Amino acid sequence: MTPVRRAVEFLFTRVLRSRLGVALVIAVLVFGVIGSARLVSGPGDPGAGVAVRPTQPISTADPEAGEDGVLSSPPAAVAPKTRPGEQTPEQVADRFTTAWLTGPGSAADAWQARLRPLCTPALVEKMTGADPETVPARRAAGPPTLRPRTESFVEVSIPLDSGTLRLELVAPDGPWLVDAVDWERS
Numbered sequence: 001m002t003p004v005r006r007a008v009e010f011l012f013t014r015v016l017r018s019r020l021g022v023a024l025v026i027a028v029l030v031f032g033v034i035g036s037a038r039l040v041s042g043p044g045d046p047g048a049g050v051a052v053r054p055t056q057p058i059s060t061a062d063p064e065a066g067e068d069g070v071l072s073s074p075p076a077a078v079a080p081k082t083r084p085g086e087q088t089p090e091q092v093a094d095r096f097t098t099a100w101l102t103g104p105g106s107a108a109d110a111w112q113a114r115l116r117p118l119c120t121p122a123l124v125e126k127m128t129g130a131d132p133e134t135v136p137a138r139r140a141a142g143p144p145t146l147r148p149r150t151e152s153f154v155e156v157s158i159p160l161d162s163g164t165l166r167l168e169l170v171a172p173d174g175p176w177l178v179d180a181v182d183w184e185r186s
Contacts, residue, residue, distance in 0.1 A: 079148060080171070087176060093146075094144065097140060097144070097167075101160075102114065103132030103134075105133075108131060108132055119177055137162045138161055144156050156168075165182075
């Protein structure tokens with residue numbers, strides 16, 4: 001047997017059947033494909049690729065739409081809109097607070113019936129099954145504080161004897177209604 005034949009036989013019977021041999025074959029194939037692709041595609045543009053920087057800034061905002069940076073003056077206060085003949089957000093918050101505070105000692109159905117006309121359907125559904133005995137306060141301790149967010153969304157804080165009642169009122173289709181109730185113990 002000649003030395004060349006022994007080398008070829010050793011290569012095919014031992015090296016190429018091992019893990020190292022398979023990895024070498026795969027590496028040769030990958031480099032072959034990459035090299036062939038570069039030869040076929042021709043010389044590339046040295047300026048093309050990820051490292052190229054644009055000549056002008058990339059902007060996703062319309063430059064004609066105006067300034068979108070820091071406000072030079074504070075935004076104008078938004079006043080909640082109330083239709084003629086409808087109750088103001090303060091009046092609705094006051095009525096809701098009065099009805100809410102009558103909970104302890106009341107039947108659940110009667111208490112919820114007093115609250116229902118002042119609430120959105122979503123809040124009525126959330127309050128189904130609520131126990132009026134769990135109302136943590138007994139009386140108001142000060143006037144409500146109104147924070148208008150939009151013309152149809154207002155946050156109201158009412159100080160009570162043992163904390164603060166926070167209400168979110170909305171007026172999607174006319175009358176102001178309580179949409180969320182939160183309690184903060186003092």
